Amino acid sequence: MDSERLVSVLKSGGLSRYQAQAYVALLELGTASAGDLADASGVPQPRIYDVLRDLEADGYVETYEGETLQARIHDPAALVSDLSTRIAQFQSATDEIEHRWTEPEPTGQEAAIVAQFETVLTRTIEFIEDANNYVQLSVTPGQIEQLEPTLRAAHEDGIYVQLAIHSFGEDELPDEEYLAGICTEARVRERPAAFLALIDQQQVGYALHVDSPSEYGMLIDDRGLAYVFSWFFSTMLWELWDTHYDGRSSDPPIRYFEIRRAIPEIEALLEEGATVHVRITGQWVDSRRPCQLVGTVTEVSYEGEHLDEGPTTLRDLVGRASLVVETDGGTFSVGGIGTHLEDVETDQIVVEEIEP
Missing domain, CATH: 3.30.870.10 (Endonuclease Chain A)
Incomplete structure (x- = not known):
């Protein structure tokens, strides 16, 4: 690294330009009078004394009186330590910038x-x-x-x-x-x-x-x-x-996570006279508390029912769509995500058994 580049780095490390120039020149000279250091570093003669005083205050150089004011670098450890601290701070800032750029957390917001x-x-x-x-x-x-x-x-x-x-x-x-x-x-x-x-x-x-x-x-x-x-x-x-x-299984247990995916298949079973045993997990609509229903499906209902002849399509199910499940504790209506009309908002429907 040449002297000019080193001066630029020391400026980034917190020294002024004159301080950096004087310090680099003193590294090469070892010991120098204030006047010789001003000539070697390019620092104006009227400024060299203030520059040396500031460098000494930071512990980077020491001065002593001879025939003229003399300066030397006793130990570069002080400046090296300060630079190391700044390097660590820059690295920490770099890591934080990369983290905020690539991995923002949607915490506290939707x-x-x-x-x-x-x-x-x-x-x-x-x-x-x-x-x-x-x-x-x-x-x-x-x-x-x-x-x-x-x-x-x-x-x-x-x-x-x-x-x-x-x-x-x-x-x-x-x-x-x-x-x-x-x-x-x-x-x-x-x-x-x-x-x-x-x-x-x-x-x-x-x-x-x-x-x-x-x-x-x-x-x-x-x-x-x-x-x-x-x-x-x-x-x-x-x-x-x-x-x-x-890779879905055609035999129970059969899992569904969307009620509109389950309805056409369960409806076909009911039309064949089958008894469909299900386990449903979700939340009670009125309280939002978790719940689980175990029972049999007695009815499927959707607003687009019988719009067209043939199998049920997604077009038939775009409105209200629900199951009615009979359990030992009563009969409950089950809707999909976001429902406000049924008793239960379902997360998962598991067909556990199909009796012909």
Whole structure:
């Protein structure tokens, strides 16, 4: 490092330019009179005495009287220590800047706008690691690779994982054997889409323009806001597209996390005369206290019933949709996320037994 560069670094470390110039010159001279030091360092003669006095006050040099005022660096440890402290402070500030840029916490608020997709991806991994039941993802094959260790661990822990895969080439689409280890179901969407992660119908990671100049993302931890994204996932990213992999069990126990996914299949069983035994977990609508119902489904109800002939579609279920469950403690109506009309808002429906 040349002298000018060292002077610049010492200025960054808190010295004035004249102080830095005098100190660097004194390092080379060892001992010098004030006049010789002024000539060697380029510090104006009228200023050199003030500069030496300030350096001595900080413990960086020492002066003594000879025929003229003399100066020397007795031990550079004082300046080295101060520089080390500043380096640590700069490193701490650097770490904090990177943390706030890439990992803002949506703590104390329902939603946060972030500037980078990497932030959304990092938080999505954390959301999935904390998932209790259900993960829905709109992803590219490349994003699947980034999430694979987290998805594999979640799948092994029994988390229900849906993948809506988009923006793929023929040689990139994951095969069924690979998908069997990381998800429960997968569909392919033959056109680009946003990145979307929905976890337990509560947490959301969303990024529309990934790797573009207008890249930004959203992080949400709110059940009401997540409900909007749930409909977006169902209507735009899932229902219309072909099944690529289906690892669901056709025999009980059969799990559902959306009542509108459960109703058509349970309705078909009821029409065949079957008795459907279910276990439902959720919250009482009036008190928001957790609850669990164990009983049989006696009725399904939805506002679009019989709009069209043929199987029930999502169009039939866009309004009110509910189950009626008879238990030992009474008969209760069960609705989906955000309901205010039924007795119970469901988080999970498990068909435990089907009696023909």
